[in-house]
Amino acid sequence: MSKQAHSRWSRSLILAAGAAALAAGAAAPAAAEAWQPSKAVTFVIPAGTGGGADQMARFIQGIVTKHNLMSQPIIVINKAGGAGAEGFLEIKGSKGDPHKIIITLSNLFTTPLATGTPFSWKDMTPVSMLALDQFVLWVNAESPYKTAKEYIDAVKAAPDRQFKMAGTGSKQEDQIITVALERVTGGKKFTYIPFSGGGAVAVQLVGNHVNSTVNNPIEAVAQWKAGKLRPLCIFDGKRSIYTNKVTATMAWSDIPTCKESGVGVEYQMLRGIFMPAGVTKEQVAFYVGLFQKLRETPDWKKFMEDGAFNQTFMSGDEYAKWVAAAEKTHYDLMKEAGFLAKP
Amino acid sequence: MEEIASLLGGFSVVLTPFNIGLMLVGILLGVIIGVLPGLGGANGVAILLPLTFTLAQQPGGTTSAIILLSCIYWGALFGGAITSILFNIxxxxxxxxxxxxxxxxxKQGRADEALTAAFTSSFVGALxxxxVITFLAPVVARFAxxxxxxxxxxxxxxxxASFIGMxxxxxxxxxxxxxxxFALAAVGLDSVTGQLRMTYGFTDLLKGFQFLVAVIGLFGIGEILLSMESGLAFSGAKAKLRLNAVLTTxxxxxxxxxxxxxxxxxxxxMGITPGGATPASFMSYGLAKRMSxxxxxFGKGNIEGVVAPETAAHAAGTSALLPMITLGIPGSPTAAVLLGGLLIWGLKPGPLLFVEQKDFVWGLIASMYLGNVAGLVIVLTCVPLFAAILRIPFSIIAPTIMVICAIGAYTVNNAMFDVWLVVLFGVVxxxxxxxxYxxxxxxxxxxxxDMAESSFRQAMLSSQGSLGIFWSNWLVGGIMGLGVILLFWPLIKRVxxxxxxxxxAGAPS
Amino acid sequence: MSDGEGPGGPPLISVRTMDIVVALLMIAAAAVVIGDSLRLGMGWQENEGPRAGYFPFYVGVILAVSSAVNLVRAVLDRNGAGKTFTTKPALLQVLAVLIPLAIYVGAVAVIGIYVASIAYMALFMWHFGKYPLWRGFLVGFAVSAVFFLMFEIWFLVPLPKGPLDEPLVPVVSAFMKSIGL
Structure with missing residues (x-):
């Protein structure tokens, strides 16, 4: 009840603000294209504090403040409930509000499919893709497997469910990759064990409680540098572009792609920005411009390299098309894995 | 010893007027954040993280930045006790x-005593x-x-087991x-299967029942309703101001x-494993009650019942930073945010941090010593002030508490629904x-x-459904055995x- | 702890009645829990351990059984009927806090937390403390102002706002910046 009342109020407020903006626009047509936020922008994170999306959002907040990219402050809030559903529902419910943006993980696709919570990317306005987060197949450095092929062969040779894969969350990106890997293991399954975050997953592997993980680079890089973990392959179509040495002998670019190693699985995670539906083109354009400026900063470039991100940038129709295709991919993968919510 | 030399080096990094200033600011902010329910150490650190971004760019700035953030954390650890003691929130x-x-x-007019005991124990625990972090870091990290x-x-x-049956x-x-x-804890997303449980289609229930929302209502609002009924006053209001309370305590x-x-x-x-500060405080309270x-x-105003949980909570909160520094694994939500901070500033936490960023690590450790001393001095000086809050008339303090509860409930998740829940839990x-009850x-x-259920099911997944995993090595078997003994302790004692x-010729009891 | 001796007056509800009501409510809660556990599957899956409904199911059963025992005990308890849960004046006193609190929370959702808090505090002080209204408003304003600065300006944590306090945020923020805070 309270929520309805709240949103009714805010909606009428937005209407009023919209009318005011229209009036202003009519009075000064030149100003119409250069829309600026008139109050603090709320940046929703559909995940908990400390995770990858949270780090990126707070980093963005820091860069924007530091380089003065926007006249209004960014306020970051976490809405992690229901595997991020809470955050996406908030954006869905804020139709027409140009002062709210959200950063996405793969749960943009996986959560509605797996839980049946009613939202989809079509309820929002795509702004831009910031980067694609990579996934790497990691094993403990003490294990005998030097290549992905060796590892997969070992899985094939062992009894079913013998090999344990740790990952973040259930029916989300890590488990989807695991299921995709099972296509090439000759019918042998992994035992997938879900944990609450990437850090916990990495420690399970370092402590030898599981056999492998598909951590994002940033989640496992410290352990790699320290010689505790070994990367086998990267789930991207081509190798990473970062050639600076991370360990004494290897750079990100030295990790072969999974395809090269005979494991035909590709997966990347969208780190992108969306806005509520019903915003104007000028408002979207403002944020696209903001994130383009952000990408030019040296801090951002360093952050991208540290996390070995794929720096693809998209906006507009191209981005929407990409998202639509990604949704289809997730639907297919999850359908195949039996992860879809029962109606 | 090598550690002592490094630590002294750390002190020399930290002891600049600028860093000491940051330390004081951090502790004050932390105390405020700790006092406000809902706004926890993790939020506090996360909120201020972007501000440190500019700070961290200067030479030596990363050390300053981590001093600021970690002092917020110490402050929050100290501050949490204040409203607990004064208002039951x-x-x-x-x-x-x-x-x-x-x-x-x-309520017995011994607020100053309780506060002093809480702060002092917190300090001892942290120290x-x-x-442990200074001298045993590598060993302990391996244990984790x-x-x-x-x-x-x-x-x-x-x-x-240590808490139950008492x-x-x-x-x-x-x-x-x-x-x-347990039933309330199960509501929301099941982390192992990704299914929604007991939400019955209500989106407000997606995030489940948050611990803090429940306790703000059950303890804070519940207490006010009780005192309303028995006549409009906290009994503690009659307490005299005792300026020497710190010394007598x-x-x-x-x-x-x-x-x-x-x-x-x-x-x-518990901080290292990582079990967490909250379970640590409960376990410590439970054991203290049994062994005292x-x-x-206990439960009627025994000072030992303040010493035990506060010492354990602070020790856990502090040692939770150890796996973060040495392994890059956060031992607590706040540590997770700090970890993010390190990454953002361009540091790579992990086993090599001690080697590659010596100044930073030892600066951080030195700031733990100094930050806690500074924190203790600050909060102890304020004890009479905090105790004096109880002398404010009830009809002013009660609505203020209600407002604080409402704000606290809202900030946990930015959800209005939680504010309604707090009222409901107050009635409960x-x-x-x-x-x-x-x-x-x-x-x-x-x-x-939630934690226990998912750990259990993760264990079952990895053992493929065999309960034998809980007795499969000395570590897990030992802890389980201890737990079983504690669980049946009342029975064993009787036997x-x-x-x-x-x-x-039985000995006299 | 307190055995219900509030302000005097004839007993209104006995402990026994309340015990019965609470036990029945708990049984209802248990039914809700068990119901959904059955939908999720409460079995033990081969190779995987308990399913999503396994723990909630048994928790629900324990809740139901223990509440049933409490119910029977309360029904049989002749003593409890004599003990007072609450008296009429005591109940009124509690409701006098609870109902305004509910109205306050409702108001927070509509006019924002800061304005609602000022009104709530003023009225509470006026009703219970017999303070003049203007003093109540003054205290309420001070408390609200402190929280406003702390949350909206310094920590950048947005609390629910309405038409009255929303426009203040940029103004106050600019002002605080200009004086160096």
Whole structure:
């Protein structure tokens, strides 16, 4: 009840603000294209504090403040409930509000499919893709497997469910990759064990409680540098572009792609920005411009390299098309894995 | 020793006027954040993280930045106790157990004593944990790696076992209260299968029942409703201001040295494994109650009941930073945010941090010593001030508490629904209190339920459904065994007593 | 703890009645829990351990059984009928806090937390403390202002706002910046 009342109020407020903006626009047509936020922008994170999306959002907040990219402050809030559903529902419910943006993980696709919570990317306005987060197949450095092929062969040779894969969350990106890997293991399954975050997953592997993980680079890089973990392959179509040495002998670019190693699985995670539906083109354009400026900063470039991100940038129709295709991919993968919510 | 030389180097990094200034600012901010329920250490650090971004760019700036953030954390650890004791509102999850005896003490007019005990114990806990970090970091970090899901479940089971079976009153009411807690904990997304449980299609229930929302209502609002009924006043209001309260309390504290040591051990262990500060405080309280000679006065204002949870919580909160520094694994939500901070500033936490960023690490460790000393001095000086808050007329303080509860509930999740829940839990707290349904089992179940269930099921997944995993090595088997003994301790004690009585010439009890 | 001796007056509800009501409510809660556990599957899956409904199911069963025992005990308890849960004046006193609190929370959702808090505090002080209204408003304003600065300006944590306090945020923020805070 309270929520309805709240949103009714805010909606009428937005209407009023919209009318005011229209009036202003009519009075000064030149100003119409250069829309600026008139109050603090709320940046929703559909995940908990400390995770990858949270780090990126707070980093963005820091860069924007530091380089003065926007006249209004960014306020970051976490809405992690229901595997991020809470955050996406908030954006869905804020139709027409140009002062709210959200950063996405793969749960943009996986959560509605797996839980049946009613939202989809079509309820929002795509702004831009910031980067694609990579996934790497990691094993403990003490294990005998030097290549992905060796590892997969070992899985094939062992009894079913013998090999344990740790990952973040259930029916989300890590488990989807695991299921995709099972296509090439000759019918042998992994035992997938879900944990609450990437850090916990990495420690399970370092402590030898599981056999492998598909951590994002940033989640496992410290352990790699320290010689505790070994990367086998990267789930991207081509190798990473970062050639600076991370360990004494290897750079990100030295990790072969999974395809090269005979494991035909590709997966990347969208780190992108969306806005509520019903915003104007000028408002979207403002944020696209903001994130383009952000990408030019040296801090951002360093952050991208540290996390070995794929720096693809998209906006507009191209981005929407990409998202639509990604949704289809997730639907297919999850359908195949039996992860879809029962109606 | 090498560590001492490095530590002295660390002190020289930290002891600049600028860094000391940051330290004081951080602690004050932290105390404020700790006092406000809902706004926890993790939020506080996360909120201020972007501000440190500019700071960290200057030479030596990363050390300054981490000093600021970690001092916020110390401040929040200290601050959590204040509202727990004064108003029965736990400012932080780990100060819930502090309310059990701290608030009764305040009601008896001994708020200053309780606050002094809480702050001092916090300091002792933190100090011990920092010493552990200084000298045993590599060893302890390796120990942390031994904890898989089965071991974590064993720890949670032990926490539970050490706390349970100690309530007075009807065992069936205890059982009902506890299972209600477990049921509430299960609402929301099941982390193992990704299915929604007991939400019945309500999107407000997606995030489940948050521990803090429940305790703000059950304890904070429930307490106000109770005091309204019995005539508009906190009994503590009559307390005289005693300026020497700190000294007189300090004179009493050394008596509880065994409790302190036990709580430090529990705290360090739980912080590193990572069990967390909240379970540590509950476990420590439970054990103190069992082992104390005055166990039956726990819950009625026994100072030992303040010492135990506060020492453990602070030791756990501090030692949770160790796995973050050495392994890059956060031992607590706040540590997770700090970890993000390190990454953002361009540092790579992990096993090599000690080698590559010597100044930074030792600066951080040195700031732990100094930050805690500074924090203790600040909060102790304010004890009479905090105690004086209780002298404000009830009709002013009560609505302020209500407002604080509402803000606290909202900030946990930025959800209006939680504010309504707090009111509902307030009524539940009031009714349960009057019908002598015990509340501690409910909140313990709420905080442990989810964690214990997912650890159990993760363990089952990895053992493919075999319960033998809980006895598969000395570590997990030892913890489980200890837990079983504690669980049946009342029974064992009775049997022992029986045996002793049967024996001829039985010793006088 | 407190055995219900509030302000005097004839007993209104006995402990026994309340015990019965609470036990029945708990049984209802247990039914809700068990119901959904059955939908999720409460079995033990081969190779995987308990399913999503396994723990909630048994928790629900324990809740139901223990509440049933409490119910029977309360029904049989002749003593409890004599003990007072609450008296009429005491209940009124509690409701006098609870109902305004509910109205306050409702108002927070509509006019924002700061304005609602000022009104709530003023009225509470006026009703219970017999303070003049203007003093109540003054205290309420001070408390609200402190929280406003802390949350909206310094920590950048947005609390629910309405038409009255929303426009203040940029103004106050600019002002605080200009004086160096």
């Amino acid at each position: 736990p400012g932080e999850p780990w100060s819930v157990a502090t309310t059990f005896d701290g608030h009764p003490m305040a 011990v944990a920092v010493v 790696l031994k904890f898989g899901p089965a071991e974590l479940f064993a720890v949670q089971f032990l926490t539970f 309530g007075r009153g009807s065992p069936f009411k205890t059982l009902a209260s506890m299972s209600l807690g 300090w004179a009493k504290l050394p008596r509880y040295w065994i409790t302190s040591i036990r709580s430090c051990v529990i705290g360090c262990w 000679k005055q166990g039956n006065t 707290g009031y009714v349960f209190n009057k019908l002598s 015990p509340l501690p089992p409910l909140v313990l179940a709420l905080v442990l339920g 022992l007593a029986l045996v002793r009585r049967r024996a001829p």
